[in-house]
Amino acid sequence: MVDPSADTIMTFRDRMTDMRKGPFAVALSLTTAVASFAVMGPAGADPDPVAGPTLVRTDQGVVQGEARPGHRLFQGIPFAAAPVGDLRWRPPQPARSWSGVRDATFPRSACAQLPGVGSPLTSFEEDCLYLNVATPDRPGRRKLPVMVWVHGGSNTAGSGSTYNTSKLAVNGDVVVVSINYRLGALGWLGHPGLETRGLQAGNYGLLDQQAALRWVRHNIGAFGGDARNVTLFGESAGANGICANIASPTAAGLFHKAIAQSYGCAAPTNTPATAEAAARAFTEAVGCDDENTVAECLRAVPVKTLLDVAKTKGLRAGPVAGGDGVLPLQPAEAIERGRFNRVPVVHGSTLDEMRLYVSLIHQRPITTARYEGLVRSTYGDKADRVLARYPVSRYPEPRIALSTLATDHGNVISTCEHVKAFGLFRRAGVPVYAYQFADRTAPPLVDVPGFEEGAEHATELSYLFPGLLGTLNAEQQRLSDTMVGYWTSFAHRGRPSARNAPRWPAHRSTGDVLSLGIGEDGVHTTDTSEQSNCAFWDEIGPVPPVALF
Known part of the structure; x- marks a missing residue:
């Protein structure tokens, strides 16, 4: 349970005012690694018919997970490059490959955040674009459905590794993937000075979710999952992401079913105008209000400063609809006009x-x-x-x-x-x-x-x-x-x-x-x-x- 502080209460009061408008290395021997290639085959191939292998080859390299009761768990797998330095406030880039075997027996960093209600996490890490895979430990060559979990937390807090996905995997006979995505100002700052190649600024967290889905499409077969049967599901801010992905042309074909828990897909999200107004107030507060140098200035600001200012200013974090081809329409309008990803929905x-x-x-x-x-x-x-x-x-x-x-x-x-x-x-x-x-x-x-x-x-x-x-x-x-x-x-x-x-x-x-x-x-x-x-x-x-x- 959480003992809410006065600061927390003020944060939620501010957030509630906005809710009506729209959101809220274990080293392994080279011999073992080489042998694993013979067992697993290329990424996307059928998994080893013997139950419980903990070595899997992805596009980037081999990962070593662990066997747990009834399932295998692989944690801290990078699905995109670390969004640091010049990659801060840019669309996610491909993850780097590695040699040897990567230890995937523990989660990596949560995305930068301050603690809040229901989430005690504090992180100042930008290198956070990781995911976790749980898969039933059972023989067989039939590819299993995949469920990709997008966590909640007001788009400012949370981590995929917080959630124990074992019951879904074991009882439901599915492969479950839980993901991180950039949060707060680092994930949703909609300043026009950050626009890249015609992309509306402010949808970095949404693009991270889609990058994770592309990783799933290319790699989940090696874990026993069916890339042609992916269910995207999430709660609260995570469901906000589900609704946005349903309306996003750039998410087409990346998932085949959707579950949105506790966020109405008819609700409005940020517009370019509201996102820009909030971003300008934010950049002024951090001392980066020169239009000619705003991007360079912002990329030099320490993470802690960004988090503190976002909390003080009550920056509303979430997808921005209407500025480009990533989310050209509000979700409700996209559904009304038939311009959305037509998948079955649990809501x-x-x-x-x-x-x-x-x-x-x-x-x-x-x-x-x-x-x-x-x-x-x-x-x-x-x-x-x-x-x-x-x-x-x-x-x-x-x-x-x-x-x-x-x-x-x-x-x-x-x-x-x-x-x-x-x-x-x-x-x-x-x-x-x-x-x-x-x-x-x-x-x-x-x-x-x-x-x-x-x-x-x-x-x-x-x-x-x-x-x-x-x-x-x-x-x-x-x-x-x-x-x-x-x-x-x-x-x-x-x-x-x-x-x-x-x-x-x-x-x-x-x-x-x-x-x-x-x-x-x-x-x-x-x-x-x-x-x-x-x-x-x-x-x-x-x-x-x-x-x-």
């Missing part, structure tokens, strides 16, 4: 998304008057209607009323934003399977004393990645098994199913959302649009540019 959110943010900003109980004042300052002459629909008397305390209101409507992770996205995909003619994670007993991302976190943002992750937020009890383990079954069967066949679990229907109406909870009838279809008053919110309209919190 959904948690039942109590915004309890995380409300509990961080209001760690102590608030009064009814305080709740009503926040609603009135936000909704103006529509506040009476909102308060009538969300009266404090209906909820255990005012903070729960506030978080329920905010979960239903008004930001990129809200239920109604997801409902819009379900409809977009359905009308575009691609299979979409909608869900809502609903286990209110799940281990929380942040445990705030005296507050019921419920199924807050990120709580579903422990059910896919064991031990991430805490230990699951027997009932929760059964839900975890079901979810892993749904997720990995979707990777296999494009249709989610699970043993001894209800059928998951494709989304054809608002009632076709699968609620994922515990208990005998914990998994069932539901109508999240009705439950979250989405028709009412359509009448109310967008949230005004006033902080609800």
Whole structure:
């Protein structure tokens, strides 16, 4: 659990204001290495039919992983060159080859970041474009589906190696790849002085994700994976990346299915104008406001300074849509116009998304008057209607009323934003399977004393990645098994199913959302649009540019 500090709370308050607008060497002998070539063959060839080989040859060279119970794990494999020096704020370049055998038994550096809620990592490293591969330890020559995980963290924090992908790999019989990508200012700074060869500045993190997918296409066969059956999946900021890749022409053919968890694909992301305005404020703060030397100046600034200024300025990190061929349209517009990568989609959110943010900003109980004042300052002459629909008397305390209101409507992770996205995909003619994670007993991302976190943002992750937020009890383990079954069967066949679990229907109406909870009838279809008053919110309209919190 995390003990949120005052600085952390301020960071989240600033981020929440923006959410409504759009995001948020073990040496081996040469003899062994040479022998391994005879066993493995070239990259992309069928894996050794003997279970558990830990030597694999990639395009760049041989890697040595390790055998773990039920699976093999390879960590810290470079998929692109270190984006340092002149490569800072440039598209990712090919990774260098190496001779001999590279130790892949431990993860490499996380991308540069400061610690935040749910992520205690601190890193000042730019050499961070690494990935990790988990593959079942079993005989056979059949190529397995591949799942590529894009971590969350507000596009400013996190690391692929944080996530234990073994259960997905072993129980689901899939190869799982978890990746890093550049974060914060180093991944998303949209200053026009950084534009390269006509590319919109600010999408370096997105291009990193695509570079990792190209590595998968060229190398995953050597690990037993099928490069023709790749599912891209991610949560929160990672799902922001999934939505952007669905809309990105430069990601065409790099993945064949997508799972977006807790970020609505109908939500807007940065535009060139908003990215440039934020970048100019940032460059001025670091002392690089001379238009003629901005790129050279920025590349000389220490990483720690960049991180500190980004935190102070509240730099909004995320994809930039509309400036070039990488992301020419907002995801929603791309889907509406049919100009997107047409792949089957699993898409959904948690039942109590915004309890995380409300509990961080209001760690102590608030009064009814305080709740009503926040609603009135936000909704103006529509506040009476909102308060009538969300009266404090209906909820255990005012903070729960506030978080329920905010979960239903008004930001990129809200239920109604997801409902819009379900409809977009359905009308575009691609299979979409909608869900809502609903286990209110799940281990929380942040445990705030005296507050019921419920199924807050990120709580579903422990059910896919064991031990991430805490230990699951027997009932929760059964839900975890079901979810892993749904997720990995979707990777296999494009249709989610699970043993001894209800059928998951494709989304054809608002009632076709699968609620994922515990208990005998914990998994069932539901109508999240009705439950979250989405028709009412359509009448109310967008949230005004006033902080609800």
